[in-house]
Amino acid sequence: MDVIIKEKNSNKISRILIYLVLSIFAIYFLLPVFVMIITSLKDINEIKNGNILSMPQHFTIQPWIDAWQNARIGASAHGIKPYFINSIMITVPAVLISSIIGSFNGYVFAKWKFKGSDLFFAFLLFGCFIPFQVILLPMSQTLGKLGLSQSVFGLIFVHIVYGISFTSLFFRNFYVSIPTELINAAKIDGAGFFRIFFKILLPVSLPIFMVCIIWQMTQIWNDFLFGVTFSDVSTQPVTVALNNLVNSTSSVKRYNIDMAAALIAVAPTLIAYIVSGKYFVKGLMAGAVK
Amino acid sequence: MKSLSIKNLHKKYDQTEVLRGIDISLESGEFLVLVGPSGCGKSTLLSCIAGLEEITSGSIKLGEKDITHASPKDRELAMVFQSYALYPNMTVRQNIEFGLKISKYSKEEIENRIQSAASMLQIKELLNRKPAQLSGGQRQRIAIARSISREPSIYLFDEPLSNLDAELRVRMRAEIKKLHKKVKKTIVYVTHDQIEAMTLADKIAIMHNGTIQQFDTPINVYNNPCNLFTAGFIGSPSMNFIDVKIQKNGNKYFINLKNEIQEDNFLYLDASYEYLEKYLNKEVIAGIRPEHMQNGFRSLEISHELQDLKANISFSEYTGADAFLFLKLNDTDVIARVSSDDLKADGENIALKVWTKKILFFDKKTENRIR
Known part of the structure; x- marks a missing residue:
């Protein structure tokens, strides 16, 4: 009985370890994407204030619209x-x-x-x-x-x-x-x-x-x-x-x-x-x- | 229904010759089984007949028609494969239709053929299923139905039963036999299972190293093997081969099988063994089938052809109806097939009878039968 319980416990511990490591890597990989997303939803003034990593105070999708159709690329300004x-x-x-x-x-x-x-x-x-x-x-x-x-x-x-x-x-x-x-x-x-x-x-x-x-x-x-x-x-x-x-x-x-x-x-x-x-x-x- | 005639067929892959001079002539309606150990070329030969492999030299004739270089579809044949080769994306009906549609038969004709093939193999209720939903036995049925619907002149079977479990194999074997009786078409059937070969065939071709060793009826293949290979290949447990010296006493030839304790067992051979004269005092190989060394010969007619054999049982295998005794004769391990009643224990001595008339002799060098 003892052996089984011990085995179960060690199983549990290794499970937790695995999930911990996986979570850390997932966060590590997803962090840049997260920063990209929150930055793209901020007003430019907010960014200029130096808070590039903080959550946006006022959500705006204007940057997306600008990127899509107004941004200047080379000579033309029709976005991407x-x-x-x-x-x-x-x-x-x-x-x-x-x-x-x-x-x-x-x-x-x-x-x-x-x-x-x-x-x-x-x-x-x-x-x-x-x-x-x-x-x-x-x-x-x-x-x-x-x-x-x-x-x-x-x-x-x-x-x-x-x-x-x-x-x-x-x-x-x-x-x-x-x-x-x-x-x-x-x-x-x-x-x-x-x-x-x-x-x-x-x-x-x-x-x-x-x-x-x-x-x-x-x-x-x-x-x-x-x-x-x-x-x-x-x-x-x-x-x-x-x-x-x-x-x-x-x-x-x-x-x-x-x-x-x-x-x-x-x-x-x-x-x-x-x-x-x-x-x-x-x-x-x-x-x-x- | 057409005869099949193959003349001097050779097949080479690059430098290796896998078929070296195959000659077969098969009457129309006959059931030919190609049998042999793996790698003997039997499946290659079948592929050559089917036209899936181009042959290097020789000729193949179906009836009067030379099909040596014809494409597979023009050979009036149908083939059943080991893996069944059902088209996975099509229903059973579509599988059967596929070839018929290509051959441009009318709709009614196709429907008739599907129905008759389906009823012959009792698969009517499976017509709308996909192969993946069927069991192995059912798939094999569909594959056979598909080949029947083509109404070919000749059927080719490539180890069709080897993927089935033992019980199903025996059942399908009987069905194929029945089918042959019904359609009366020429069949070429490849297998490595000698029981299948013996039970199904009108003619057996035993192959080895790309040549046909013996082409004969099952009875002849069993009773009159032409060389050491065919003698050893057919029969289970296989024939015992014992080195013996041909000796003569008066006008009678005899051989001696010494048992484990060096006791002599002299076996006298009758007049039909005259051909042994040129081997007098020389060593030859004696072939004795396990069932010809036993304790339970029942027929009185052969009682004068039986001679005593004293041996010591190394160990025995009980199989139910029979038991196999492992003995040592002339320092060779041999098997005797005895009745399983009153089975003696390992290590005990036993008195057996040998049916001397059934002993075959083979030349030690050429391995051919002496006769």
Whole structure:
């Protein structure tokens, strides 16, 4: 009996310790976000008085409105709204197209192996490890030759090319875990390459599609380097605009608007994670186990 | 209903040859079982017949049609897989329909085929379920129904029962046998389970290292194995192999099986063993099935073919109807299958009878049967 009670107690203590440590880390990570939120809800005068860490005395959403449509970025004063729209215009097609191409690639690499396909796949994987900076120059030349430089289409193109390595890898690992007997049964039933893909594999691919979409969306939405390199004033994505907003100082540093703009800029990826996070873990595991 | 003829089939993966010269000729309506240890090439051979694997050389004919290079769908065959391979996103009905729709049959024709396949396998009430909602046995039924609905000339089964539990396996085995009687189609069936092979087959092909060791009826495979491998592979517990020296006394050949305490057991062989002449005074391998060394031979007709064997029981295994005695003869561990009545204790001596007429001999070098 004593032993059991002791064990129970030590269990309880270790539980409490675990929660304590976790809470400390959670607070540590969430504190900056908290400061951002309260700052974005304060009047600029309140901030100027030096109380950046205290709770706002008068709540106001004016900084959010200003950040969205009135703040001065470079020469224009339309807030980050046009650049937010740019980011959507870049992200949506780039995510979808790279995921679709990736699913086809993954299907071929997993189930229609050809001579040298493993080598081909290995080369494709290099794409996952090449640092962004390395391809800046050749890519800008390529975009120039294609007539896509400084345009939204150029950025879409870059993100698709860069994303295919990752999406192909995700889809291949997912499809490898699907029994080949299923493909063979369909072949005997008379289904061809495309019918097997669309009727048999695609209907079970939702988890991995979610992984790809979240991954690609985070990558593309948060990208700064490609955005700053391959865009101009009117086509820059929201990350670049945010940087310009913070840097284009007038007489006073308007921290509240900066914070609001930053929160707006990270909102889409944050929401995507919250909505479909469970698919992300499930989908990533699907390829790993088995 | 068509015959199957495979000639000199070879299959190589890069440098490794997994099938080396397979010849099979199967009458239409026959049930062929490919059996062998894992890695012997039996599943590869089935994939080659199905057209899922391109063969390196040789030819495959179905009836009069050469299908060596035909695509799987043009081979008039249906296949049942080990993992059932049901499309997980489709209902049972859609699973059966899938191939039929691709083949562009009319709506009524498809419905007729679904209904007849479903009633034959008693799965009518499952038609609207998804595979995930079914038990293993039900899934296997659906997989078989799907293949029946294609009305193929030949059925291929790839270890269809190995994922089922023991009881269900026996039931499904009987159903497959019944099904074959009903549809009377040619079947090629892969298994590593020799009981399945023996019970289902009209013809058994025993495979080893990418070759067919013996292609014969179950009875012949059991009674007349052509070499050491097939003799050892079929039968459970497997045949005992004992090194013996062929000796002659007058015009009668005999062998000696010394027991644990070096007591002689001379076994005299009758006139049908004349072929042993060229092995006189040489060592050969004697093959004796466990049931041919026992204490309960009932038939009086064979009583003059029985000879005494004195042995010492190392230990015994009681299995219910029978008991397996582990003995030592000529310093080799052997198993005798005896009646479990009056079972003697371990370490005791026992007097058994050997049905000498059933002893087979194998060449020590070539491992082929001497006959």
